Amino acid sequence: MGPGMKNTFDGIEPLVHKSQISVPYHWWAGETASRFFVELRDTKKIMGTRCDGCGKTFVPPRKTCPVCFTENTKWVECGPAGTVTSFTVVRKQQEALHHKVPVIFALVLLDGADTALLHRLDEVSPEDVKIGMKVEASFNETKDANMTAIAYFKPAS
Amino acid sequence: MERAAIIGTGMTKIESAKRTETFADMAWEAVNKALDDAGMTIDDVDNVVTTSNDFWDGRTISCMAVGDASGASHKNVSCVEGDGTFGAFYGLSRALSGSYGTTLVTAHSKGSESISSLITNASFDPIYDRWLGMDMVSASAMQANAYMERTGTTSEQLAMVSVKNHGNAVKNPLSQLPMSISVEDVLGSEMISDPLHKLDCSPVSDACCAIIIANESRVPAYSGCPVWIKGAAFCSDAFFLGDRDLSRAKALTEAAAKAFSMAGITNPSKEIQVAEIYDAFTYQELMWLEEMGLCESGTAGSMLEKGEFDIDGRLPVNPSGGLLGGHPVIAAGLIRIVEIVKQLRKEAGEYQVDAKRGLAHGVNGLCGQSHCVWVLDSEG
Numbered sequence: 001m002g003p004g005m006k007n008t009f010d011g012i013e014p015l016v017h018k019s020q021i022s023v024p025y026h027w028w029a030g031e032t033a034s035r036f037f038v039e040l041r042d043t044k045k046i047m048g049t050r051c052d053g054c055g056k057t058f059v060p061p062r063k064t065c066p067v068c069f070t071e072n073t074k075w076v077e078c079g080p081a082g083t084v085t086s087f088t089v090v091r092k093q094q095e096a097l098h099h100k101v102p103v104i105f106a107l108v109l110l111d112g113a114d115t116a117l118l119h120r121l122d123e124v125s126p127e128d129v130k131i132g133m134k135v136e137a138s139f140n141e142t143k144d145a146n147m148t149a150i151a152y153f154k155p156a157s
Numbered sequence: 158m159e160r161a162a163i164i165g166t167g168m169t170k171i172e173s174a175k176r177t178e179t180f181a182d183m184a185w186e187a188v189n190k191a192l193d194d195a196g197m198t199i200d201d202v203d204n205v206v207t208t209s210n211d212f213w214d215g216r217t218i219s220c221m222a223v224g225d226a227s228g229a230s231h232k233n234v235s236c237v238e239g240d241g242t243f244g245a246f247y248g249l250s251r252a253l254s255g256s257y258g259t260t261l262v263t264a265h266s267k268g269s270e271s272i273s274s275l276i277t278n279a280s281f282d283p284i285y286d287r288w289l290g291m292d293m294v295s296a297s298a299m300q301a302n303a304y305m306e307r308t309g310t311t312s313e314q315l316a317m318v319s320v321k322n323h324g325n326a327v328k329n330p331l332s333q334l335p336m337s338i339s340v341e342d343v344l345g346s347e348m349i350s351d352p353l354h355k356l357d358c359s360p361v362s363d364a365c366c367a368i369i370i371a372n373e374s375r376v377p378a379y380s381g382c383p384v385w386i387k388g389a390a391f392c393s394d395a396f397f398l399g400d401r402d403l404s405r406a407k408a409l410t411e412a413a414a415k416a417f418s419m420a421g422i423t424n425p426s427k428e429i430q431v432a433e434i435y436d437a438f439t440y441q442e443l444m445w446l447e448e449m450g451l452c453e454s455g456t457a458g459s460m461l462e463k464g465e466f467d468i469d470g471r472l473p474v475n476p477s478g479g480l481l482g483g484h485p486v487i488a489a490g491l492i493r494i495v496e497i498v499k500q501l502r503k504e505a506g507e508y509q510v511d512a513k514r515g516l517a518h519g520v521n522g523l524c525g526q527s528h529c530v531w532v533l534d535s536e537g
């Protein structure tokens with residue numbers, strides 16, 4: 001604060017200007033994610049892309065391999081079962097959440113994949129979740145071609 | 158490399174909500190303090206780098222909004238979106254380029270003016286991940302679990318980081334959260350996202366920080382006491398959390414190795430005498446220390462228990478109180494540099510440690526996707 005304006009706020013509340021950024025936005029999913037989402041909705045298959053260079057299979061699928069900087073050309077079916085590589089149980093109701101706490105988020109390394117998929121766990125008590133536990137996808141009946149075609153992951157039967 | 162030094166620093170106090178100051182007001186204060194410290198006027202500044210984030214500021218091209226208050230009009234000004242250490246890296250490159258002898262670098266944000274959970278949720282991939290509703294805290298909690306599982310680090314050890322850093326903050330008049338607390342206080346505080354309690358998390362903060370970097374040829378022209386940049390490097394990892402081993406920070410290991418090699422350091426755990434580390438969450442201080450090679454993997458927790466990272470320990474870590482003492486996003490890393498400059502100039506007051514060589518560290522992205530490491534020295 002400049003010395004000339006030192007007394008500006010004497011005896012008054014600083015003025016707050018209230019506003020928000022609210023800009024509707026649409027992202028084209030691109031051909032790789034589009035194929036992934038359509039397959040997920042119509043056939044309940046979780047597809048990854050494989051790199052010819054390093055042999056890694058990426059789920060969710062990417063068009064390019066970040067390791068080799070080449071195009072991933074092969075599609076490979078992965079899961080629907082996999083292993084929890086890490087997780088957290090959110091206990092405090094944060095603004096970004098769409099579910100009531102406790103909410104369990106997890107990284108799931110699907111069978112046949114080399115990268116883990118970020119998703120939610122359900123049908124399990126938070127206290128029973130462990131790194132290394134086996135889980136499987138629970139699918140939604142949905143018309144939407146997006147990630148919500150997997151409702152959540154649950155302990156493998 | 159060609160030589161450059163930090164010859165001036167300035168920062169505002171870190172506060173939970175700066176209700177009487179705008180972004181530009183904060184920049185004005187920090188920049189003028191840095192100019193005074195360097196013994197310069199704005200005419201001595203050859204170019205300016207501002208560091209900000211549009212989502213946090215609630216406007217596009219946010220960097221330009223602080224340009225006037227940073228003396229950037231009629232100068233070459235450029236912007237970095239990300240942590241202040243990355244802005245400083247760009248500023249250093251410019252000072253070494255031969256085109257500019259001096260660079261003013263600023264970094265600001267006000268966490269108090271928006272909703273952190275929504276802002277950080279927007280850093281997730283919009284097509285695959287954002288819809289889940291994760292944010293910086295839940296992502297970091299997931300990393301904390303992965304790190305603790307791999308290394309056996311305990312919640313009590315995490316809590317001790319909070320006790321140490323809030324305790325150090327008591328001696329730092331610019332920190333936001335000076336607190337004398339116990340391990341029990343931390344473990345008893347609200348569980349936000351397992352395993353992170355409220356007191357394992359840094360606070361929401363407002364602040365601005367500025368530094369002036371000068372090419373060696375310009376250093377003698379000003380009265381500011383130079384602190385020499387011996388090494389500076391950054392490295393980034395994959396974007397998607399599931400692509401990385403979250404229990405490790407490969408990018409930090411590489412960035413640190415590069416910075417140490419530039420500085421001619423062969424045994425960092427012996428040669429670095431003070432460190433200011435990006436402790437946005439308690440586990441991060443321990444994990445980053447290990448991954449940057451300042452101690453063996455999996456040993457930071459037990460070294461902390463022995464007091465080695467205390468203000469009077471073998472390697473004081475975050476003597477200023479760190480981010481747990483105040484976490485203005487964007488500015489936080491630049492403040493780490495300023496704190497090391499204070500230590501090496503013997504200007505750190507009540508939290509002064511005995512050190513000639515220090516390390517400052519900044520992070521950008523979720524769960525430490527990218528890291529920037531600086532090695533600073535009181536002698537040229």
Ligand SMILES: [Zn+2]
Binds near residue numbers: 052
């Ligand atoms: Zn590859």
